[in-house]
Amino acid sequence: MFARATTIHAHPSFLDEGITHVRGVVMPTLADMDGCAGMSMLVDRDAGRCIVTSSWLDEDTLRASEAGAQQLCDRATEIFHATAEITRWEIAAVRRDHRSRRHAGVRVTWLRTDPASCERLIDTYKLALIPQMADLHGFCSTTLLVDRSSGRAVSSISFEDRAAMVASRAGEQAIWARAINDVGADVLEVAEFDLAIAHLNAPEMV
Template sequence: MYARTSSMQADPARIDDGLAVIRDEVLPAVTGMDGCVGMSVLVDRGSGRCIATTAWQSEDAMAATAEAVRPLRSQAEEVLAAGASEVDTWEVAVVHRDHATPSGACARITWLSGDPGSADRATDIFKMVVLPRVRELFGFCSASLLINRAAGRAVGTITYDSRAALEASRGPTGSIRDRAAAESGAMVDDVAEMEVALAHLHVPEMA
């Protein structure tokens, strides 16, 4: 499984308008493409940061749709009053769901970078160090890890049932993150807390 993320900086006042267009027009168009297995959108209503993720059955399917999704991305950027998106492609390394994502769910996203040759080790550490501990936290919903082997980059996402559960997890997940980064030799580049505005990814369990 593979994923494409489009990150953009939107006008916070345009978030709801943008989500309506994504839900009603972009989502049906993207999920109708060959090999697509769903789409999700994370938003920070305070800063206007938005991250849309589409998942694909294969790297070939993802590459084949690169041009077809471009006008849809431009449509979302326009209605969100956003600048050009930062687009990244990833291999889906880990997916674990405890239960379906409820309305009001929130996620903490962590971006890391390190040795391009350490992707498998980072994946193992996520499975053996991160997953067992976050699964025990209040309100845990799901976890995923995306990797880019060539660039030595990874992004882990932990989703919680509510904003309250997300906030309660800050202390515990900080120590989990520090341990995982140290054991994998990775550097934490960024951490963000965002609302799960759209959750229609249908990637199978990969843990």
């Protein structure tokens, strides 16, 4: 499966209006597009940053939806009074112990490795990181997105609530510290979000 992620840098005053638009207009419009499996939305109210991610059955349907998705993005940025950046990914790993609910806490980690090491990163994530992440208190699910051509990757791990996410910071940091040495990856950024929409609907891949 594949994914398109739209990162929106919004004016904080227009966050609620924008979230309502995404939930009421963007999500049902995407659902009607051929090959769209689902959508999720992360929100950082302090920074005014939102990440809307749609999942697609294959790369062909992802590419075929570009024009329609761009129109949705353009309209959403108007409502958010925002700028937006679109990235495309392969969904490489998914584990879901419990379905995440709205207002769950989600920690996102952006990584970069040598493109030749992408497969090693995926294997390490599946075999070593996921079992350790699943032992963190309040764990719900985790997803790894990769761009094999650039060596970029994004890991997200969701927790039952923000308190569980905050309590897990040191534990997850230790997990990543061991893993990045093994695969030769660099952590570019770590950020925490509230889960506003939880319907990505990607099947488990571990």
